[in-house]
Amino acid sequence: MWFCFFIVNHREFRFAGFYKWWVCCIFAIMKRKYISILALLTTGLVANAALTVDCSLRKALSVTPPAGTGLNDIYIIYGGSETVLTYTSESGENNVKWLVYDERGGGYAEEVSTIDRSGAVSTFRNPRVNCGYIIEDGAKRSYFWLVDYSNYEFAINGVSFPAEQDCGSATLEVDCDCPTITYYSVTGVPKVLSREITVSYNTLEWNDDDAVYNGKETTETVANLSERMVLPAPLCDTQFVIDGDKFLSQWGLAKTFTTDILSASSIDFQTTATQQRRENGNEQGTEEDALGGSAPATITFSAICTDAVEHKEWQISKSQDFSTVDYRFNEETIDYTFDEQGSYYVKFIGSNSDASCTNESEVYTVSIGESLLDCPNAFSPDASPGYNDEWKVSYKSIVEFKCWIFDRYGNKMIEFDDPSKGWDGKYKGKYVKPGVYYYVIEAKGADGKEYKKKGDINILRSTRTDRNETTE
Template identity: 45%
Template sequence: MNISLLRHIVLLGCLFVSALMQIHGASLTFSGISRTALSETPNSSSGLDAIYVLPTVSNASASYKASTQNVKWLKWGMQGAAYATEIPASNIIKSGNSYTLTNIEGNCGYTIEDGSSIHYFWIVDYSTHPYSVSAVHVDDDSDCAMTSLRTEGTADRIFYYSINARAYEIDRDIHISYLTLKSDSESFTFNQVTTDESVAYINGSIHVPSPLCDTYFKVSGDKFMSAWGVPMECISGYYNTSSVEAIVNVMQEERENDNEQSADMDDTALGGSAPCDISMKAVVSDAAIFHEWQITSDPSFNDVLLRATELDYTHTFSEMGSYYIRFMCADASGKCEWYSDTYTVFIGESRLLCPNAFSPNASPGVNDEWKVSYRSLISFECYIFNKWGVKVAEFKDPAQGWDGKYNGKFVPAGVYYYVIKAEGADGVKYDLSGDINIVNYK
């Protein structure tokens, strides 16, 4: 690997830097501690040059390399740097351009005046905020959406203060990892994955999105203990999930009939002309024991017309009106339920129009077939006769037509007669008859 690229990766991947890191051109070094002092980047509005987290301040000293011979140390707390008090020179050891403060205190701020330059630091005593989480359990009050984890031990909030006395929190970056299912709409499957949630602190309980499969919960942290090489982790007992979810797909089986009219409806709605076949498909997560498709004419689903328990189901809509479809699933207890979006199906009123002329074998593809224009017909019969009453054609699908042939040959030009019996999705019955003129015959 390219050396410069490797250095770049290391730089980006480092969560912590040593106490020698330069921030705003100033830094502190520490002695008398058993583990490395860790540096946190302060909020840009805090006015701080750096934040240091020490495992303990007991017997710790902080050193500053000055650029002038006129150096003062001041200490302040949550009230801000305006209330800083100067530290007596007797507490500071000078060696060359290095000024060392012995017996430092934690959870407070320090101001260093170096000639005309002023630098601000905050020191955290980690021993007053130890990570003590030793066990984790799933609480009984967990629900379908969120799982409550109860911990033995805590990792309380760590605050630092700006020079203007504003409180900021340090993220301890505690991780909760567990198995769940992730939906893949392209492959139409649920895949088991490990998910990782992060919290800034723990105060006896944690709330995470409920898993979609049975799992253990692992709590690990915090980032300071990990950086010091002593990561802490604990694992819960095995948890049986009750949370449910589904992947659904609702599609209309399209018909490419050039003589079928569409209905005036919302672009998001399915349907149009009856009979309309709607295909429904669902995949459910592990805990979903009960599932059904629901179809109704009531958008609030108070009165469900049809329930189908199949995951894959096709329904034919053959009556005019607006219908609503949704999918639901639930766990064995019925406590956890999941509902899909609602899909609207609109079936328009019926129509039937009959042309009175066509020209077979004249201009191929141009008015060379006799077809009705229709919408929402659920039954249809058409018979065509010549002037002597001989039936020359019949069909029972309104999408079909007559090509002007009888027994495989084009009939002579002239007048023919149709008789149609049909019924619409709106209950309208059609009993039609009329002339068909064959013109421009070759």
């Protein structure tokens, strides 16, 4: 056992604009065939070693391990007996020390005695595999793990699908030879080396711009294959292509397995509700920020479904919780006219063939307002074009309407049954004379209210001199 205490005293050492005194203390404890973890982690610098790994069977591969492992590299070889490790000392010394450790960690490392040395180059032939190494080059230490892939061969024998698939996921039952590649950190913590096996298959993806589901190939990457793999469910019938692993791929020996076709059971759909708007200047409650308003309100409800949606149903209810359903339609698209006052709730339900996957759309709220019917008592046809030159009622939620207009002698000037229409003050193509006329209206609102209205219409005299008027 030996003890080393070393102090370096730097004068006026400048760092980031400040003068500091620096004291560095290095403490190490060594025993025969034992290096304490304290010495391994605090002594010297961790640097990338000038190390080469040669394997005559296949090119050696290198993987950068996570920082927390303390390792500089992980090397993957094929056949340890055909491998040569060569290290060139950065200091040019020939006293580089090699140590090997197992799953217990670097604290149990033992020195390797079978090292060939030639000047600054040290060579290690036929190294032990699936273990860790430490190279001490003066004050620098490098740590790496050596994996012999021939102990972890990868092969897929078959893939099947269980009879029942969970909604939203696809389950694959895999018959494979794919042992976990385990390595250990400097402190003896087990880690798994990812094989990065890819599983590719087709699915559907919604395109908002085109309002359509497009086919898409998706790829999932897994660290290792297991007997039961669960992947995001495809939305169309598809095969699964398993390819890997990444080490075989780099050697140009990747293995590919294509499954049978899995019939899609997971579902998805998109829904819309579009109201047919009326541009009637005399109709109230036709705002476009909500569904409904003035009756009759005709709304198109549409659903665009993926392949596995077999059962499709639009439901209309006056109950917000759909405790009772007033109307059901087994179609993807319906046109429905709301002609009664009140609130309605509409949703779409879709499911696959055995109802193991069921989904519901958002709930659309349709509000039909109370009825309203007001009648003006004067207008001035042909006086100011575009301004008060037509007699029209102001209305909301009128579902039945009939209007007659007469002169003072009882002659019918016009008759119409659409509240959005009106009278332009003409009779048989010519403007009538100014004076008093009479209207009679029979109507019914969406709220069941019945209207029987009658009153005067005053036609104001025009200031124009070129009027063609009827004569009585």
